Amino acid sequence: MxxxxxxxxxxxxxxxxxxxxxxxxxxxxxxxxxxxxxxxxxxxxxxxxxxxxxxxxxxxxxxxxxxxxxxxxxxxxxxxxxxxxxxxxxxxxxxxxxxxxxxRLEILMNRREKEQNKKGDHAIIMEDASFSWKDTPCLLSLHLKVKYGTLLGVKGAIGAGKSSLLAAILGEINLVSGTIRQCVRSISYAPQSSWIFTDTIRSNILLGKPMDEERYKSVIKACCLDIDLQNFGEIGDLMMIGDKGVNLSGGQKARISLARALYADADLYLLDDPLAAVDPKVAKKIFDQCIGPRSLLRQKTRILVTHQVHFLDEADQTIRLANGHIHELYSERPDEDQQSNTTTEADSSDDDETDFKLNTAIADMNSIVKSETSTDGAVKWNVWFQLFTAPPLRWFGFILLIFLLLGTQAL
Structure with missing residues (x-):
């Protein structure tokens, strides 16, 4: 404590x-x-x-x-x-x-224009948009267009406004001036701090949605959770998760949160630094299988916030935020030769390796669902003695135990 x-x-x-x-x-x-x-x-x-x-x-x-x-x-x-x-x-x-x-609460000034039908080539359009957390300005005069089916990378120092940009798209902060238009029907969000609730791993991923076996397996494999589920033994994805994921590693919680976002099958994916909690080899594998141009989400619109800027070499568009402003905008992907040189070392890693391996014994120890132990035979005398001599009976209980034994013998 x-x-x-x-x-x-x-x-x-x-x-x-x-x-x-x-x-x-x-x-x-x-x-x-x-x-x-x-x-x-x-x-x-x-x-x-x-x-x-x-x-x-x-x-x-x-x-x-x-x-x-x-x-x-x-x-x-x-x-x-x-x-x-x-x-x-x-x-x-x-x-x-x-x-x-x-x-009497202050009304959230959210003047987002949402269009259910796809119009034009862009999923998100910001024109001179400024946002604030209550009375504190956080994003100023943003001009941004994100095309359908592309990967937008967002980089910048801590406190530059990267997470605020995702919150602005979600409509969680005030739009002070300018306009923001969204031409998507649904949004899936993976927060920086993984949200895990007390239930099975499967329930944390499905989040109330119907089970699609094929998509579920592809999401599990893309997020590198298949090896972890094998290490959990026969219980697999039915293993109970403790409060806030106490029996999971940080990398496992991040990958479960990412798997939940992927399984939602949305039009727009907002990913707030999902690779920070895993090691570089697993991060490379997850990026290639979940986020990159040849990944499970290759036909979806993705906005990736990350400090691991080498992944942004494969982004269709990259912006750098500083003090709430977009300071740099890159709209062209580097040549394939540069990409191959950047990723050669990461590609040589073992595909079966994850950031956290757990054998069956450890999985059983971490699991909330414990196997019960039972003993056959008569109750030992020391158990009866401790029961009857426990407070507040003490010696009176011992005398009572003797009388009960004598009574049973008399009968």
Whole structure:
């Protein structure tokens, strides 16, 4: 727990004290309501008949019994509905406050023009587009056109605005000025920080989509997950993943996140540095099989953000971002001779090698689904002794155990 026990204990105690205070107040109100419910009829009768007696009005038995019957009829609905009315008014007040806070939120200025049908040659067109995170400008005066079926590479220093560019295309940040047009029906996004939820590997990849066996296998192979699944043993892609992927390596989480994006079969793929968590050999193989010009996505529009700039030699178009501006734009792919010289060393790597190999024993140890162990035979005496002598019984439990043994012998 990294020495967080005391701090967490204090936080739990403070929360518990607040809860106890709320329970105490609720109990007081409940007791007050019950007291008023039982005392209401005598008090109302005392006030009514006492007032008549004080003003000198004669108390007739017929009037008294009629009044008591009326008070009894009125008390039941009033005392049962009054707490309910107070409860519903309190809930309505909380709900109204929540709605008011939501309605007062700043409206996201997203003026993207989405066209479902393909028009022209470009999937994305930005014309003098400027974007901001709330009040902080992040991208300024962008002019960019991305053609259908091409690979756009995005490079730049940390904080240059590469991830913000993808967020702008997704519509997650404010469009301050200019225009952005998208002529795609669907977008698939692979974030820089892999998102993994607690379920099987297969569920993390499918993400609720129907199973297409052929496409699923091709995605698994393209993302170099086939060897990992073999190392997981018979359980394969049905292995349970812990919270946030605790039983996976960083490279495995990145490749599962990338496989989810590939399986979505979208028109536009936004890939935010998906190769950073894997070693160079596996990164080269994944690029060739998933992202590059001869990959599984070769006919799709792809935008790749990466710091591994040698991969951008195979991009159809490359931009360099700096301080929120596009400083350089390369629209031509290098010659094949240059590409072959760049990639010769990476191509010589073993195709069966991944960034993280795991044997079956380690896979079983990391898996959440553990095989249960059982023992046949009678229960040992030390188990009974520990059971009966555990607090708070202790020696009294030991004496009780002796009496039980004597009783069973007598029977």
């Amino acid at each position: 990294y020495n967080w026990e005391k701090a967490m204990e204090k936080l739990v105690q403070e929360t518990r004290l607040s809860e106890l205070q709320s329970i105490s107040n609720s109990s007081r109100l409940r007791a007050l309501n019950s007291g008023i419910s039982f005392a209401s009829l005598p008090l109302i009768s005392l006030a009514t008949f006492g007032g008549d007696w004080l003003i000198g009005k004669q108390l007739i038995p017929a009037n008294i019994f009629t009044a008591l019957s009326f008070f009894s009829l009125v008390r039941a609905p009033v005392m049962s509905l009054l707490p309910l009315i107070i409860e519903k008014l309190s809930e309505a007040r909380v709900a109204a406050t929540r709605i008011d806070q939501f309605m």
